[in-house]
Amino acid sequence: MHYYCNVCGKKYLINELVWRCSCSNFLILKTKGVLKKDDIINERYSLWRYEKALPVKLDDSTVTLQEGFTPLAKVNWKGIQNYFKVDYLMPSGSFKDRGTVLLINYLKNLGVKKIVEDSSGNAGASVAAYSAASGIECDIFVPESTSRGKLVQIRLYGAKINLVQGSRDQVAQTAIEKSKKEEDVFYASHNWHPMFIEGTKTMAFEIWEQLGFDIPDNIVAPVGGGSSILGLYRGFEELLQAGEISRIPKLFGIQAENCSPLYSMFNKANKEFIASPTVAEGIALQKPIKASAIIENIKASQGDVEIVTEKEIVDALTHAASIGYYIEPTTAAALAGLSRLYSFGKISEKETTVTILTGNGLKASDKIDGIVDSFKDSIH
Numbered sequence: 001m002h003y004y005c006n007v008c009g010k011k012y013l014i015n016e017l018v019w020r021c022s023c024s025n026f027l028i029l030k031t032k033g034v035l036k037k038d039d040i041i042n043e044r045y046s047l048w049r050y051e052k053a054l055p056v057k058l059d060d061s062t063v064t065l066q067e068g069f070t071p072l073a074k075v076n077w078k079g080i081q082n083y084f085k086v087d088y089l090m091p092s093g094s095f096k097d098r099g100t101v102l103l104i105n106y107l108k109n110l111g112v113k114k115i116v117e118d119s120s121g122n123a124g125a126s127v128a129a130y131s132a133a134s135g136i137e138c139d140i141f142v143p144e145s146t147s148r149g150k151l152v153q154i155r156l157y158g159a160k161i162n163l164v165q166g167s168r169d170q171v172a173q174t175a176i177e178k179s180k181k182e183e184d185v186f187y188a189s190h191n192w193h194p195m196f197i198e199g200t201k202t203m204a205f206e207i208w209e210q211l212g213f214d215i216p217d218n219i220v221a222p223v224g225g226g227s228s229i230l231g232l233y234r235g236f237e238e239l240l241q242a243g244e245i246s247r248i249p250k251l252f253g254i255q256a257e258n259c260s261p262l263y264s265m266f267n268k269a270n271k272e273f274i275a276s277p278t279v280a281e282g283i284a285l286q287k288p289i290k291a292s293a294i295i296e297n298i299k300a301s302q303g304d305v306e307i308v309t310e311k312e313i314v315d316a317l318t319h320a321a322s323i324g325y326y327i328e329p330t331t332a333a334a335l336a337g338l339s340r341l342y343s344f345g346k347i348s349e350k351e352t353t354v355t356i357l358t359g360n361g362l363k364a365s366d367k368i369d370g371i372v373d374s375f376k377d378s379i380h
């Protein structure tokens with residue numbers, strides 16, 4: 001197994017500590033799908049039940065917080081039967097734990113003692129949690145505007161928080177510079193490192209297993225850096241290679257209209273994309289590193305990229321809470337997108353649709369309080 005670059009073709013051994021290619025492109029870990037129904041280890045109620053498909057193995061030294069195997073709930077969303085993949089019920093409160101557990105164990109096995117990561121908050125909290133459990137020292141760089149709940153979480157796990165002014169992309173640049181300056185510090189970026197997708201692909205395995213070894217017609221997820229969409233595609237692609245399924249579900253990535261570079265790329269918009277602030281902080285990336293791969297995956301699945309307004313996000317957030325799902329605004333963007341997809345006829349009521357609930361509302365209560373107040377006149 002090795003990492004390779006699809007721009008210059010360079011290969012790297014899997015035990016090399018690299019986070020990108022020498023040509024500056026991102027690296028890919030190309031795995032071949034091997035997981036069969038009978039390979040599932042039923043007594044493990046975590047993503048480790050799919051160990052056969054994972055590049056990191058579970059043994060006595062593996063750090064795990066029993067992540068994964070989250071509920072797939074049957075939900076009536078505004079009169080239509082749907083499924084929610086309740087991935088906010090993870091150890092650190094977001095789906096990022098799937099990727100983090102793979103990345104941190106991989107780095108720990110290579111002897112890494114100190115890491116730097118940048119995040120809009122959820123990945124930072126997740127990396128801080130698994131670093132704490134692994135005894136790895138970590139520095140997390142986040143935008144100044146990050147929800148307080150996420151900052152408290154990161155601090156309590158024992159990581160050092162670095163608040164950075166400016167855009168999400170400037171936060172990443174600051175973290176990269178810091179990792180270059182210090183010796184023996186690895187830039188453990190969830191957006192760059194190929195090992196992260198190896199963990200998020202387990203979402204696809206769980207949906208397949210929980211639907212009785214079947215696949216849905218559509219999957220809807222918020223998309224920013226792409227760790228959910230890329231993971232879902234990879235997981236279903238592996239099941240296809242293993243002969244367990246016959247097609248990949250349509251993948252729909254939802255962006256906030258205020259920050260929608262992938263929507264512009266997908267629709268080949270000619271005018272230059274301009275970002276403005278959005279309540280969906282988890283997907284507010286102006287320059288997603290893996291944009292080309294995300295677009296490629298969505299197109300290959302015959303899915304689409306949709307955008308939603310701030311008001312639609314707040315409306316979806318409020319409605320989700322009214323039926324018992326307390327989610328963060330980034331996750332609400334996916335549900336706002338779900339409503340749009342139905343109203344535009346892009347998905348049908350007769351089809352099976354799963355929406356990924358990526359992040360817990362408790363992490364963003366301070367912001368939720370503020371935004372719901374500011375939109376209250378328009379919500380019924």
Ligand SMILES: [Zn+2]
Pocket residue numbers: 005006007008009010021022023024025
């Ligand atoms: Zn390269």
